[in-house]
Amino acid sequence: MASTQPPPTRPRPGYGTNPNPNPNLNSLVGSVQNMQIGNRPSQPPPGPAYVGGIPPQPNNHFGPPGPIVRPGPPPPHSSARPVGAPAGFVAGRPLSAPMVNNGPFTSPPGGPGPFRGNPPQTISSTSGNQGPFSGGPVPQTLNGPSASQTPFSGAPMTQPAVSGGPFASHPPPSSQTPLGGRSLPVRPPFSGPPSSQPPFPGAPPQSSRPPMMAAPPTSQSPFMGPVPSQPSITSTPPASQPPFIGGPFPMFRQPFPGRPPSSQLPYGPGAGQAMPNPSFPGAPPPSQPFNQMPQPPSHQFPGSQMVRGPPGSGISHGSQPWSSQTTQSSPQGMLGMSSTMAPPPPRMYGMATQAPVSPMMGHSPGSTPSKIDPSQVPRPMPSGSSPVIFETRIGGQASIPPPATSDFIVRDTGNCSPRYMRSTINQIPCTGDLLSTSALQLSLLVQPFALPHPSEEPIQVVDFGESGPLRCSRCKGYINPFMKFIEQGRRFVCNLCGSVDQTPRDYLCNLGPDGRRRDVDERPELCRGTVEFVATKEYMVRDPMPAVFFFLIDVSMNAVQTGATAAACSAISQAIADLPEGPRTKVGVATYDSTIHFYNLKRSLQQPLMLIVPDVQDVYTPLHTDIVVQFPECRQPLEQLLENIPIMFENTKIAESALCAAMKACSLSMKPTGGKLLVFQSVLPSVGIGSLTSREAEGRTNISIGEKEAHKLLQPADKNLKTMAIEFAEYQVCVDIFISSQTYVDIASISVIPRTTGGQVYYYYPFSALSDSAKLYNDLRWNVTRPQGFEAVMRVRCTQGLQVQDYFGNFCKRIPTDIDLPGIDSDKTIMVTFKHDDKFQEGSECAFQCAILYTTVYGQRRIRVSNLSLPCTSMLSNIFRSADLDSHFATFLKRAANDVPTNPLSHVREQVTNLCINTLHAYRKYCATVSSTGQLILPETLKLLPLYTLALTKSVGLLADGRFDDRSYWINRAFILSTALCVPLVYPRMIAIQDLASMEDGMLVPPVLSLSSDQVTDDGIYFLENGEDALVYVGNSVDTDVLQKIFGASSIDAIPTQFVLKQYDNELSKKLNEMVSEIQRQRCSYLRLRLCKKDDPSGILFFSYMIEDKTPSGLSYLDFLVRLHRQIQTKMA
């Protein structure tokens, strides 16, 4: 029962700042360590920082005083204004000092303050915008980076690219400027080369600059780069400019005006990214945005971007509608494409399209490419690595979340963190027609166990006692901040189904004058978007299961000879040290070849007893108990066993593998509890139930079938495995498969099992014991230590008017409404699609609630409930403006992954492209005011969609020439991938590393390069990573000194192909290792390094990632844009 009164003995039974039981400390720490291959001890501070993810300091939560207390120097000027500029610059300073990593996180006292955002009370009135800097304190920053600052200061560092500069300098100014109106104009970003930063009013001393510059270059380049051409640009009204450059600048947005200064605070600094949206809502009239150009809906680009061919408008870049075209203010980017380019700005986007449709063009296709300035094309802006603070709701309105890939800190003010749930559109179309008109997707990307930022408040746990959490009696929705209490709180209205329920007596509370319960702020379930309820007996069909980890190792001849067996044993042996502690943790081990070998690890036995199940057609568990044993008890024999296994099977002659039978036998052993089954596999399962044939080879020999039915090889060979998988799911067994093979293993078939049981596939191909062992260990370690839950059931509910259409991800679905997840962890994302079944009223809100009932690794049963309430709109422009690029692309990716196995490839590629075209067309048709058909107009929020779409069509999964296993693996990966990792999967990040040493201290990851072979030079070394694999490309004429420093080799040929990155005693090597560690941390993945050399197959592999290039199978980026444009034109006509 919830306490009724505040003071009672049981204040709030369950609320507490609970150490969130779920994310286990170690695991988090682990996550970090994960990245460090061998040397845990050396683990940098980040670890602890993460740990902080758990409740930092108690006062954190409630300590609004934070800011006030701040030790800041005397509060000179409390007024923001004057201070603004300087502060900004100062902030720049910190850049160097406050290290990115720790800075923000480590400083508890300061940190919290700002985040809290509470400070406002004191300062708000005075310093409105300053808030973020906590008014007073800010100024002092000059003197020294005050604690409070750090958080922000940190930001600049990482942000460098885009926002960096601006930021640093800006925060203050920005906040003010906006107030003042467009302050931006000040900045003629383009006018000068990158370094031109000065334009900023506050342009800080150079010192701060450089960092930013360094970073931005690449990303910025598109805009900045074209300096030469600038002329044309320059002409654009300054005002418009800022948007380009400064995606960062967004802050200025109206938000300020619209909203109470206090709420803004947090954004001040990070503004760049996060801000934008809130502003919308804030903006009174929906239409506003249009008039007010300022609306930079996109995170990065504040202003709508309109790239036009010179002819299009005098304002080439200026997409800046504002100045020139006020009307066109809506957030959109326009790529002007006109064949009739004016000579001067030839480099601009202008291009000749062949599309006959366009009256304006009549040029020969051949000329097309040359007419576009590649550097002007939209490209991803580097996301800063300094965190931005994001409040989920501001002033009763949902805010638009920052890009998934950016670094941000969430403050849950009613809506859940976008990490947990992210909508493709942040305003819900009132009708289904409107949605289809927009040609956008309406989906949620749900990642219920997403890793929080270390500085975020942990999820609060609420215990309603025996009665269990309060729920709507009709739809069973859980109590949430959007349920409305009426009649003095005696009854409440469900925000999902609208039914009215009696408030239980012990949950009664009077309403305040504002119509809200007086205790709202004390009850997490009424003020937080995400809470966790303690589950009562009602939610259990049995006692919560213990954490069971069962390891199944391939010991067939091939596995033993390639070293895969030894690698697996060694990985397990090390990883078990990090298993959740406590008596409830259980482990088991089995090996298999043509038979299945279990081991009785019970301690009383001197030696483990090996139990072989020889019947692989009809398997069973050989023992009832003692196969899965309490971990601490059996640790020693287990380690001994793992050491012995490779020796025992050293000379095995058994080449067959009974993988599926083995999995089934293990699942039977685990039947009483359920748990995680971690399978290490090396060869195609060839005997026993579920055995498979080498379909790939068959497909090749029979070409006629191969061509037509190629995609069938991406489908499971038969239904046996699916049946088996469903059975596993019933036993609550979650299967992860680590495939370390050198041949075809039919991932398409095997993956059905992880996919149905909430597990995942890991793939090491071609397996090398030398270079892959470390990754195997790290993957395994992260697998067992990451935050996770067992025997989960998840359901997403939404307000009437919408209904859940389908779920995509790794789970087992037995009834239409729920999905069963034998295992769920921080890396898994589930896409939920919706369809309208009714209309919404303009101005009403549509809520989504994801409830997941699960068991923690410590055996508590919990219900994690995340709520997201979004405004409904009938304005198409609002829909576009609130579209979320990352999640949108994620839906593209996941749908494509879903379609590939069932459709011919060309079909899928076409479909993906059409999705993109339809969206752009809808925008062009209904939202763009530019009438010229010669321009390709992109919605600002989605301006990168074409690029990503192109990348998707060129990705491994959608290319016909890939190995089937590679493609199946890709599909599997896409299925579970979090929003933040979707883009990198198809559009990796490329970094030049030869000059790493000269990079400024504190910046761990240098700016990225666009994926074009133009960027790759022969004297460079490049690092390209997609979140899973990393390629290190070494040019042909790299300075030997650099080679020596990085690889410890004097020539390219001396570097072993199966290379392992080592750290040498020099700056460059050190920085490189730091960078790799940082990237690994960001991706939560230990990258699989591969060395690539020019004129070598590996080099070809590397260049296959150059998405923007023309390839045999795909257009170049520019050509692709031309094609899009042409098709849109066709449609328009």
Add this chain to the structure above:
Amino acid sequence: MTEEFMDLEQKDGIRMTWNVLPGTGQEATNIIIPIAAIYTPLKPSPMTLLPYSPLRCSPCRAVLSPFSVLDYVAEIWTCPFCYSRNRFPSYYPSLSQQNPPTELLPEHTTVEYQFQHHQYSIPTPVYLFVVDTCVIEEEFEFLKSALCQALHLIPDNAIVGLITFGTHVQVHELGFPQMPKTHVFNGNKEVTKDQLLDQLCFFLETPRPTVGVVAGPRDGLSAESIRRFLLPATDCQFLLTSMDPWYVPSDERPTRCTGTALNVAACLLGACVPGSGARIMAFVGGPSTKGPAPIISKTLSEPFRTHNDLKKDNVPFYDKAVEFYKNLSKQLLHQCHVLDLFACALDQVGVAEMKSAVQRTGGMIVLSESFGHSIFKDSLRRVFQSTDYDIGLSFNGIFEINCSKDIKVQGIIGPCASLERKGRLCSDSVIGEGNTIAWKMCGLDNQTSLCIFFDIATIGDFNEIVRSESNQFYFQFLTYYQHSDGRMRLRSTTISRKWVSGLSYKQDLLPGFDQEAAIIVMTRLVSFKMETEPAFDPIRWIDRSLIRLCSWFGDYQKDRPSSFNISPRFSNFPEYMFYLRRSQFVQVSNNSPDETAYFRIVLNRENVSNSILMIQPTLISYSLDLSPKPVPLDVTSIADGKILLLDSYFTIVIFHSTTIAHWRKAGYHKQTEFEAFAALLQAPHNEADRIIKERGSTVPRLVICDQYSSQARFLLAKLNPSVMHGSDNRPPGGEVIITDDVGFQEFMDHLLQRITNV
């Protein structure tokens, strides 16, 4: 009179119901008691061992015997069975009247040939232990220590394997040094030998032959792959690792898949050592509840089947299980392997169902209530020990019969199985394993005794039949077997019996009647009929047989019972029949089906003198004043101041009458002045020990009890209830048996009345 038969038995190991045979079929039917022989093929006797292969008659395959007629000049011998003339092969040592071949010497009616092994090394016996792990810890410890001891006793050259079972069947890979390793087979599922060959990866290194019966080294199983599971006792130190760990709810019986375990064991042996001597030694601690042949469900409240249930055909599992073990026995027979059953449990374990597999393969059976009981421990020890009382375990036997053409073989009741070799000697009426002249005896020992039934083929009046020179019938029993030393031997026993016919045949037959053999044959026959003929009424059958026999051979005046008179050759027969009526073989409802099956298995393999004990035990009385003397098996033998020693074969009872018990409790025997008493107390124990030691493979249960104690029932049950409630001829300190059964006297009175009334 019995002595002469025993002498004959001593010489040839054979006893016949009729040692003078009727000459015609009609006459044979008249005499009621079937013509049968109880033959102990390996009866130890000082016979000659011939180190060469026997000489055989080319048409009928009979072996040269003393009854063959030899023409030394022509070097030709005539077979007494088919009258064919055969040449002596040239290699036979110098033939002459003075130096006849050994096997022709008249005293050598039984000789043994030992074959020379050329191509194969001498096979060594294989012992595959199949051990139940579903037992309580105490029992498990007993079992472990017994097995350890057995392992020490096993001859070093013997090959050993281990299978344990419970819920599943675990085949232990003893030849895997790194760690204990077992292959676990699903307890629910039968496997075939082919599956087993695959699943145990026997053909990993050599390709598997695609055709034929695949097994054994000849088909490419490498010695190493066999050595994984079966290895020399010296190299093998197996540890029974653990009891069956599966959880058993308190209201259930453990899950025990005895059937599957035996199936797997049979397949393993079939795959590794087909055709060479091997024993599956099953140690079973409870009923099978799972797999192909459960005998009862797991629900503890469900009672075990009783004879009554079986009679009513009311047992769901029974027929299926019986069928399963029948098939198992076929497989074992095919592979020449033996199933020994050590059933040690308070509950029944399913001996009744397994009976066919044990009996047909010639296996041993031990039934006791615990693995800690001396019956079990001693029996197990006896299997392996090589002392004076060596039971001479042998393997792989084939038993063949030759006889004069007027004799037909009906069949055998005993531990053997038909090889289905039909011949002219086969009778149309079949008893037991019939329709063949050759039988398989996978396992046999010194005591194994077969009961062979014969039929006289001659029809009609004998006078009209022209017979050849002699009035003898000849019988030849040939037993090939693998001696415990591993070598193949052939024992040949050839005997001849006179036949009589015509008017006086009844009188002529009398001297040849062996009433002991007769009662045993009748016992085996009644048991067999009870098992195979559903509506069979044993009491009626026994009574009718006795009445007809007595009326045929006795002299009497109608309606005057006192006038009845019969040859002394029949003197004990009615009494035997009386006790047979009361025996465990007929009065089955006093025992569980398992016990009955056990008694019958033992009966069917025992020789005459031991079997007699089962029907009519011996009772010896010890007292201070008299030397020990046999006393009638009658309740009146119980008297004060006496110690009785009862030997009923399965049980030996030492019974202390009240006074003796009183003295013993007072401890007089520990006082020096009462040495005599101590000696008296000790005497029956010494005798019991002697009996137990000499008993052979079946160790009797020793019961020591006092008068009026509950254990005394073991004695009372066997006694003739001549003194019943209300009788007045009660000796001092005597006993009264409270029963509805009739006493012997009453039985005889009725019998005579019936005979004379006919």
